[in-house]
Amino acid sequence: MAEISVPTQGAPKSVEDLRIILQGDTKVKVAGIDGKSSHSSEVIWCVECSATVDGVLRGKYMSKEKFLSSVSIGTFGFCSVIFGWDMHDLAYSRELAISNRKNGYRDILAQIDLSTYRRIPWDNNVPFFLVSFLDPVTQLPLYVDLRNLLRTTCEQAAALNFSCLAGIEYEYFNFKETPQSVSEKRFQNLISLTPGMHGYSLLRTQLNQDYFNDLFDQSTRFQIDIEGHHTETGPGVLETALAYTNALRMADNAILYKFLAKSIGMKHKVLPSFMAKPWENLPGCSGHTHVSLKDTTGKNLFAYTDNPNGRPDAAFEDTKFLSHIGEQFLAGILDGLPDVMPMFVPTINGYKRLTGGKAVWAPNAITYGYDSRGASIRVISSPSVPSAATRFEIRVPGADMNPYLTLSAIFRLGLRGIEQRMKLTTPPMSTYLDDPSRKGEVVMLPTSLEGATARMMKPGSVARQVFGDEFVDHFGGTREHEVKLWNSAVTNWEVERYLELA
Numbered sequence: 086m087a088e089i090s091v092p093t094q095g096a097p098k099s100v101e102d103l104r105i106i107l108q109g110d111t112k113v114k115v116a117g118i119d120g121k122s123s124h125s126s127e128v129i130w131c132v133e134c135s136a137t138v139d140g141v142l143r144g145k146y147m148s149k150e151k152f153l154s155s156v157s158i159g160t161f162g163f164c165s166v167i168f169g170w171d172m173h174d175l176a177y178s179r180e181l182a183i184s185n186r187k188n189g190y191r192d193i194l195a196q197i198d199l200s201t202y203r204r205i206p207w208d209n210n211v212p213f214f215l216v217s218f219l220d221p222v223t224q225l226p227l228y229v230d231l232r233n234l235l236r237t238t239c240e241q242a243a244a245l246n247f248s249c250l251a252g253i254e255y256e257y258f259n260f261k262e263t264p265q266s267v268s269e270k271r272f273q274n275l276i277s278l279t280p281g282m283h284g285y286s287l288l289r290t291q292l293n294q295d296y297f298n299d300l301f302d303q304s305t306r307f308q309i310d311i312e313g314h315h316t317e318t319g320p321g322v323l324e325t326a327l328a329y330t331n332a333l334r335m336a337d338n339a340i341l342y343k344f345l346a347k348s349i350g351m352k353h354k355v356l357p358s359f360m361a362k363p364w365e366n367l368p369g370c371s372g373h374t375h376v377s378l379k380d381t382t383g384k385n386l387f388a389y390t391d392n393p394n395g396r397p398d399a400a401f402e403d404t405k406f407l408s409h410i411g412e413q414f415l416a417g418i419l420d421g422l423p424d425v426m427p428m429f430v431p432t433i434n435g436y437k438r439l440t441g442g443k444a445v446w447a448p449n450a451i452t453y454g455y456d457s458r459g460a461s462i463r464v465i466s467s468p469s470v471p472s473a474a475t476r477f478e479i480r481v482p483g484a485d486m487n488p489y490l491t492l493s494a495i496f497r498l499g500l501r502g503i504e505q506r507m508k509l510t511t512p513p514m515s516t517y518l519d520d521p522s523r524k525g526e527v528v529m530l531p532t533s534l535e536g537a538t539a540r541m542m543k544p545g546s547v548a549r550q551v552f553g554d555e556f557v558d559h560f561g562g563t564r565e566h567e568v569k570l571w572n573s574a575v576t577n578w579e580v581e582r583y584l585e586l587a
Contacts, residue, residue: 089240147161163195168227195216201213202214242500250331259277312329325346359485372491416507431534433571435485462477493552
């Protein structure tokens with residue numbers, strides 16, 4: 086049977102299991118709801134809710150009795166406003182269907198996922214769970230809940246006897262700052278954790294080794310497995326590669342790694358930033374995403390292994406160690422990529438990473454290539470890796486992407502390619518490098534959130550085909566809100582350029 090999700094170690098399966106897990110928990114915590122303090126003599130459970138479209142975790146504390154009751158009943162009420170405002174709690178410019186004044190910002194239903202059980206090691210080992218959201222009338226998964234969206238995506242793959250696997254790499258700047266200090270400085274003249282450009286430096290990690298090691302060690306305790314952790318090019322930049330696993334578990338790990346990094350950073354008076362392009366003249370921060378499919382026996386479905394010289398009928402030399410399914414999956418991504426760009430690059434700033442820096446590190450076109458870091462999609466296959474490690478690295482997303490949305494988009498596009506048996510007709514990037522006269526054939530990706538959102542929302546877009554109108558209208562509305570705020574903002578650049586001489 087195809088795999089949908091991977092439970093955490095020790096995850097309970099029933100209320101009885103929960104009661105056993107609670108044995109030995111004697112600490113009392115203060116629950117904060119909407120900024121108001123309340124006290125309880127019971128053990129408190131931390132329940133973090135699924136990330137909103139902006140990737141911000143919204144959650145609250147619950148008393149033990151309330152939590153156990155909610156598990157027994159199946160759900161508990163949660164204010165729908167988390168789907169009606171942006172990352173700064175500002176209501177969207179136009180009201181969207183889930184949460185609005187007309188429905189009174191009604192409650193929706195939150196369903197606790199016991200398989201996500203963790204303890205937060207830096208917070209007195211408090212138990213921790215993720216939830217998904219249901220419609221209060223139909224009690225069906227809420228179409229705007231991104232964790233449900235990815236679960237549904239994995240279920241679509243499972244119907245074909247496929248399991249979705251993924252890995253995510255985050256690059257992020259780190260500053261010797263706190264939330265208070267950056268606010269007081271108006272986000273200017275920030276002090277980098279370390280000076281200079283020092284990718285893969287063993288020396289630079291010695292300057293802040295307690296913070297550097299704490300990120301790795303606390304991740305392990307928090308059941309987020311790390312594959313690699315090192316300095317990256319840029320002052321104070323780190324890169325953390327999260328270990329490959331089931332796609333839904335990967336998205337959980339990825340969103341929780343940001344939560345962990347920011348929490349550990351507070352402890353060490355360090356502020357990590359996953360903003361895609363903080364500085365004009367420095368490389369941006371990527372969220373490179375690796376994906377593959379396996380069958381019910383665990384075989385990598387992208388790999389071709391029948392001939393040591395590669396597949397004779399491969400579309401191109403770069404894909405000769407990809408299976409037919411692998412080529413179809415790749416063709417599906419290439420076909421739909423321009424129409425789902427806001428799902429890969431959801432912020433105003435993210436497009437400056439793609440257009441403001443060297444394209445070789447932040448590709449901005451519909452390109453792919455064997456082991457090419459200059460392409461939007463890097464084909465990783467034999468002979469550079471064992472066939473079992475065959476996969477695609479999607480290099481378009483920045484570190485500010487939402488992992489649930491990005492993975493859903495990749496797999497839905499790829500599955501569409503398989504189901505429609507798409508042919509790989511776009512030549513690899515090497516073709517354009519070998520023959521510069523053909524560079525005019527390269528199709529560029531949208532260069533702004535405004536343009537990308539308009540393309541995603543147009544009638545008949547690939548995004549509407551794979552996600553449906555309801556979701557695209559909601560998500561598109563949130564992106565139109567970002568664009569409206571940006572278009573009405575007066576920036577320092579404008580003042581400096583026009584104030585005196587205009």
